[in-house]
Amino acid sequence: MPPRTRRVAFPKVLIERDTDSEQSSSSDDENELEENEGPPSESEPEEEDSTKNGNGERIEEDLSLKRKGKEPITISLKKVCKVCKKPGHEAGFRGATYIDCPMKPCFLCKMPGHTTMTCPHRVAIEHGVTPAPRKNTRNTVEFVLQRQLRPRILPIKPAYVIPDQVCCAVIRYHSRRVTCLEFHPTKNNILLSGDKKGQVGVWDFDKVHERMVYQDIHTCIVNNMRFKSTDDGMIYAASSDGTISSTDLETGMSSSLMNLNPNGWQGPSTWRMLYGMDINSEKGVLLVADNFGFLYMVDTRSNSKTGEAVLIHKKGSKVVGLHCNPVQPELLLSCGNDHFARIWDMRQLKAGSSLSDLAHKRVVNSAYFSPLSGSKILTTSQDNRLRIWDSIFGNLDSPSREIVHSHDFNRHLTPFRAEWDPKDPTESLAVIGRYISENYNGAALHPIDFIDISTGQLVAEVMDPNITTISPVNKLHPRDDILASGSSRSLFIWRPKEKSEPVEKKDESNIIICGGAKKKRKGKSGGESDDDSEDDRYASKGKNFQFKKAESKPAPRPRKEVHFRSSRSSSAKLPTSHYLLLYSL
């Protein structure tokens, strides 16, 4: 990762003294001002007073002149880049297209010398794919595979079915952003959601109006939820309030299994927060990890803490993810802010005894074993790369593949996590939201990407013109062709087009608009009603969520425009069929 270009000091102050005319009134003409550009006059005031207006223009005033009571005060309006503060270019949205600052490393791949628009990872045929050195190309297994097996392997892998249509949604369901999602293990249409405020939502998306929000389970961020393996009416949740809750979904009755802050708030250096959590049903233990690098275990039968906390990541660093191997119950995977994902043997858990340490360049947001065989690991790192680590066909010293993908860290967003498709028998499909936006026919949208991690190819990008916010939280259904997304405070359920209601039928009946801050309408002349019905809110406040009917759907993309991956097959060819035939191996 190249070091970020440090922000340079403010450009020199421009002092423009109009000596010619008394009336040197400020001019808005930029060109005129450009001409005045140049080395500032000798005696520059040290105490510069420069402010920015909303457009990134700098307004400079010569205060010393003002103080001296000298005549002309010239205000210079000068366009500078809001990112690097240099003139000559401007970063930011131009319409729905974001223009990068050319002085910064590429926002997508983080390499210097080009911008997102021209990033090779954006236009390459194999989008974003950087195969790691193939150390194992020459091994026996692969040789045999290539020479003898491959010709006999059925060339067609079962088609991916992509849920690409929003079929129902709860808008502003949560009062803060969604932080985690979990499908019910047996009831196909129940979705759980946790938020930053500590609330837990239970939503039946088949009967969209049946929903519940439990408010008193936690006091801040719900980081992870898991269903109890022996009772799917109970859920565990790990929160930044330092507790693990156990909640009865029917009644909402909740109890605390563990509280790491029994003495309350003593300052940030002692406040413990719980992040990663998973259940090892084989052993009957709940595993949780905190923001200081420690792992805790709770016996799910007695609901009591077992053993001592173990330091599994750098002391003082946050452990954001835990995952138990689906096949080998003694294997545990952890990841965190020390830039590592680590594999552990549950039978010998002690500091420093990890089986493998998977190095990343930045914080690792998530690390998951592949859902069926557990032999592959998919990690999401804040260096804008997905990594696949293969314990069978590769060794774990380096990833077997790196995929450049835009999922930057932003303190205001829930961290992105690439999630496996639990239904894919080939263990190659993953879903992850995209940070960077794309101009989709005039709207800046942030799609949700489906990536074939065995090839690095983008299989599909799904978006809806009504979802203008980033969707960092995504989960694929364990049995059905359904995707659940959390975007800001809202939840969305996606299904494949074939299975959804025809678009024409998509209407408000499947879209629940929840509260949100009430706009205080000042007593304007009577026209507007005070009716607070959903329809009213729908029209007046749900500016992003006026679900469009088919006819108002965007027209096909204009051909000239440069599109993210537009030249590539995936999205361009998707509309006709939502099935994509992919060849295995």
Next chain:
DNA sequence: ATCGGATGAATCC
């Protein structure tokens, strides 16, 4: 419309 605030990791000294 515009602006401020919440707030996490990296970096610098």
Next chain:
DNA sequence: TGGATTCCCTCCGA
């Protein structure tokens, strides 16, 4: 080591 500072596509609401 720790405190201050900075930060590029947020999102909401005053």
